[in-house]
Amino acid sequence: MDRRVLIVDDEREIADLIEIYLKNEGFITEKAYDGEQALLSYGREPFDLVILDIMMPKIDGLEVCRKLRQDQSVPILMLSAKAEDMDKIMGLMTGADDYMIKPFNPLELIARVRSLLRRSYQYSSQGENGSTARSDKELRLGPLRIDKLSHSAEADGKPLQLTSTEFGILHLLASHPGRVFSAEDIFQQVWKEKYFDSNNTVMVHISKLRDKLDKELGDKMIVTVWGVGYKIEG
Template identity: 65%
Template sequence: MDHRILIVDDDKEIAGLVAIYLKNEGYETELAHDGQEALDKLAASEFHLVVLDVMMPRMDGLEACRRIREKAEIPILMLSAKAEDMDKILGLMTGADDYLVKPFHPLELTARVKSLLRRAYRYSPVSPESADGSAVLRIHGLTINKATHTAEFDGRTIKLTSTEFGILHLLAGHPGRVFSAEDIFQQVWKEKYFESNNTVMVHISKLRDKLEQETGNKLITTVWGVGYKIDV
């Protein structure tokens, strides 16, 4: 599958360098230099992932991320010169799937992009795993289909990012089992977990809110000091 990536950064030199890194990995890229231009390009053409800087004129990355999330579940990798935890949490809470602090190493950037694309597009409606129904989980009125990467409740599709779907599928596939944040990160992100990483907590919070809005039940239970679970 040929993936098209939209790179959004008002620093044209950085945007150009990111494009070079990703083109070297075989991706097709296009550039935008503020949030509004990014929204216009997303409305006019199909992209598979957005690399989105935070600090930009006219419309910053946080607002652009919110508006993208109103219409699409495309993976978003947010870039920022700010390394503080609250900045990272704010970025993830607006809908970003991952967060990378500038300056970054090209190998780290491409690894994050590959990981996001793998999570978002690794499932296919014609996956042989779905032939015997094993790809479908049903719990608390939810139907979770790994083959189509969708979750439904009462006939309605719940809008989830690829990361949120991965967490839900993991917990729902092992009802009653408690997963630590480290377990979840390593199984969903497929990367090494670092202590004081707030990424899982933020994504769990957003997933809980979406589940409660659609089902009236948060479903995911916190076992304080241990981790998270979905009860039978």
């Protein structure tokens, strides 16, 4: 199936370059040159992934990300010339799934796009590797219901608006209640890549996921085991 990617960048040369590489890999693309145009494009027809610059006119990338995250779980890859750790953390906390710094290697960008799409769809396919003895379609853990086939989750019957990465982490932890996973374990099983989490990416996504669960449940299901990792309590 052809994947549709929305490229959002006010630097037209960069948007054109990204488009060339994506089209060479078989992706269908559309471009937007500011945040307002990006939201209009996404409103007309959803995309499988969004590549989003941060510093743009009209509506910046962070605000676009926030608006999309109100009701969309589409994978978002942020691009920015801002290289400080706090800038990366801010982007991830806003709801981005990944963050790349300009200038970037186009081949690395393609690899990250494929990785994000792989994570986004891996839980919606049957026969996932590493499945547990529990149902391969649905997990129930206390007030949580996690449906792998529809890539959805509920807390006390209320839908959780999760990104693909947050869903992957929740599914992993809920599949093994009580088991402690290190940040490296989580990164390798959810990101499906060699561990290189120099920007506390796992911690940021855990924090966002925990906030969403706590908002609905008023209790902390995801527990930090200091110096070891994270687990979910049944």
